[in-house]
Amino acid sequence: MTGIVPQLLDWFDRGQRDLPWRRPGVTPWQILVSEFMLQQTPVARVEPAWLAWVQRWPTPSATAAASAADVLRAWGKLGYPRRAKRLHECATVIAAEYDDVVPSDVETLLTLPGVGAYTARAVACFAYRRRVPVVDTNVRRVVARVVHGRAEAAASSSPRDLADVETLLPDDELAPKFSVALMELGATVCTARAPRCGLCPLDMCAWRSHGFPSSTARTRRTQRYAGTDRQVRGRLLDVLRGNDSPVTRAQLDVAWLSDTAQRDRALDSLLVDGLIEQTADGRFALAGEGDQAVAADSCVPPLESSAPQANLRR
Numbered sequence: 001m002t003g004i005v006p007q008l009l010d011w012f013d014r015g016q017r018d019l020p021w022r023r024p025g026v027t028p029w030q031i032l033v034s035e036f037m038l039q040q041t042p043v044a045r046v047e048p049a050w051l052a053w054v055q056r057w058p059t060p061s062a063t064a065a066a067s068a069a070d071v072l073r074a075w076g077k078l079g080y081p082r083r084a085k086r087l088h089e090c091a092t093v094i095a096a097e098y099d100d101v102v103p104s105d106v107e108t109l110l111t112l113p114g115v116g117a118y119t120a121r122a123v124a125c126f127a128y129r130r131r132v133p134v135v136d137t138n139v140r141r142v143v144a145r146v147v148h149g150r151a152e153a154a155a156s157s158s159p160r161d162l163a164d165v166e167t168l169l170p171d172d173e174l175a176p177k178f179s180v181a182l183m184e185l186g187a188t189v190c191t192a193r194a195p196r197c198g199l200c201p202l203d204m205c206a207w208r209s210h211g212f213p214s215s216t217a218r219t220r221r222t223q224r225y226a227g228t229d230r231q232v233r234g235r236l237l238d239v240l241r242g243n244d245s246p247v248t249r250a251q252l253d254v255a256w257l258s259d260t261a262q263r264d265r266a267l268d269s270l271l272v273d274g275l276i277e278q279t280a281d282g283r284f285a286l287a288g289e290g291d292q293a294v295a296a297d298s299c300v301p302p303l304e305s306s307a308p309q310a311n312l313r314r
């Protein structure tokens with residue numbers, strides 16, 4: 001395994017993707033934003049959203065000063081919009097408690113809203129060049145193949161993953177670059193379904209050496225999107241993102257007509273997650289745009305003096 005560092009670094013120098021969050025001058029905050037966005041969304045969709053985001057809100061305080069609704073609008077079609085809410089909360093904490101500077105150590109990063117084990121390590125490594133193992137799905141798969149000779153990583157992550165990557169990391173300042181190169185190999189060459197071993201820079205790979213033994217794990221079904229509650233939530237949020245003022249229940253209902261129970265469930269979950277709110281007059285709005293809009297809207301008299309938010313009523 002001794003050659004893996006120079007082989008991987010040389011390959012990365014020659015062929016890395018030009019991703020905007022890897023360019024010189026990108027701040028730790030902007031790297032943190034990229035990590036939030038990349039958690040569950042492909043690079044191609046994140047890139048334009050990230051560029052627009054950091055141009056509009058280059059610092060934590062700028063993001064914190066934005067309204068929750070504007071943040072949700074800017075999140076657009078990236079999916080899993082709870083991440084946007086958590087990113088907004090994270091910006092607020094960094095602006096208020098850390099002088100607008102993203103903390104650099106993993107322990108402090110882990111205390112921030114929305115920052116889990118992977119994101120904390122990624123920010124410490126990529127933004128502050130700390131020598132910490134960074135383990136995502138791609139890295140786990142590469143290590144399973146190169147080190148353990150298995151087609152796939154175990155179904156769930158474990159402390160062993162960190163120990164495995166720690167063993168591979170160079171001891172010097174090259175560790176962060178090695179980490180991103182390992183991730184790049186998993187994303188572009190050692191892919192889940194069709195590894196391109198002919199293009200692989202590594203001359204030692206246990207899985208290849210053993211003749212590519214089949215996976216013993218049960219085949220995981222690809223997660224579908226069409227027809228899921230996630231899709232319904234996205235449709236409902238689209239309606240609200242496209243309106244500056246609260247909308248009626250009827251306006252939301254037409255966004256999903258095929259399953260009314262599913263639509264109710266999705267709407268209720270958006271209320272519970274705090275991504276949307278219900279106004280005193282029974283309409284719906286993005287978080288923070290509810291009753292303030294009603295107060296400013298003299299054309300629609302309120303039907304009730306107040307109503308709890310996370311309790312869906314028709």
Ligand code: SF4
Binds near residue numbers: 146189190200206
């Ligand atoms: S030889 Fe193939 S399986 Fe092994 S690390 Fe390279 S791409 Fe992945």
